[in-house]
Amino acid sequence: MGSHSQEESHVLEIIVSHGPHKHSLNLGTKATIGDLGMKLEELTGVPVAGQKIINRGRTLANHDQQVTEAGIKHGSKLMLIGKKFNPEEDDNYKQIVEVEKRIVALAKKQIEISEEITGVQNGYLQKDLEKDSLSRLCKRLASCHEEYVRFLEKLDSLDLGTCNQSIRRKRKDVIKDIQSQLDSNDSLSSTIDKLQNTSNS
Structure with missing residues (x-):
């Protein structure tokens, strides 16, 4: 039981709103903002270079920063602003x-x-x-x-x-x-x- 809860503590479940859509995703506590951006690109089609990720009114711009250092916690709700890629x-x-x-x-x-x-x-x-x-x-x-x-x-x-x-x-x-x-x-x-x-x- 203790081992299971310890495993869960290493994974953050977060919600990201993009326009009218909400996306649920899991992140490791060691993940960076850059890792988050790559996941969001896969989910939404918005290129990393064109993303603006907002947590509690603050834009997360440092791609090398770990998500936990940026204030993202289990259950955090973020907002993504950006245009979907059009080839x-x-x-x-x-x-x-x-x-x-x-x-x-x-x-x-x-x-x-x-x-x-x-x-x-x-x-x-x-x-x-x-x-x-x-x-x-x-x-x-x-x-x-x-x-x-x-x-x-x-x-x-x-x-x-x-x-x-x-x-x-x-x-x-x-x-x-x-x-x-x-x-x-x-x-x-x-x-x-x-x-x-x-x-x-």
Whole structure:
């Protein structure tokens, strides 16, 4: 029993009002205002950078301060002021989505190259045409590779600062897609190398 109550004493249950909505959440006593802000972003969609958290009329601005030091107790009622994130209004998000569209188009090109390579492997092309065809496919594949790398660099150069978490997740997902396409590109390149060596021998 004593152990159970001790466990409970390390968790603060608080209520946060945001507009007409009330959100109940649990915080560890060691949690910081920054941790609270991240939880509120998940609950409400209001980015940490755009939040104003108020406890008893006082704005909690120090993100490194522990919630208990900021006067937050079990049962505290806080107010959150801030606008929910709208991706259509965020320039970084729009740039990431644009890159994503370009990647989809580029992946289709790579699929076409893969199908042509399979055609060569299956002997659908006359032997005397194989060398030129493989050379052209190699160049097209290299061009795809360059574009993928360029898109990676563009995503990496975005200064997200304290952006909404969904923007960071979006960038991470698109980067993962690009890396997957680059792996496929490397595999196709190796296949072309083998076919070229066979054709030259």
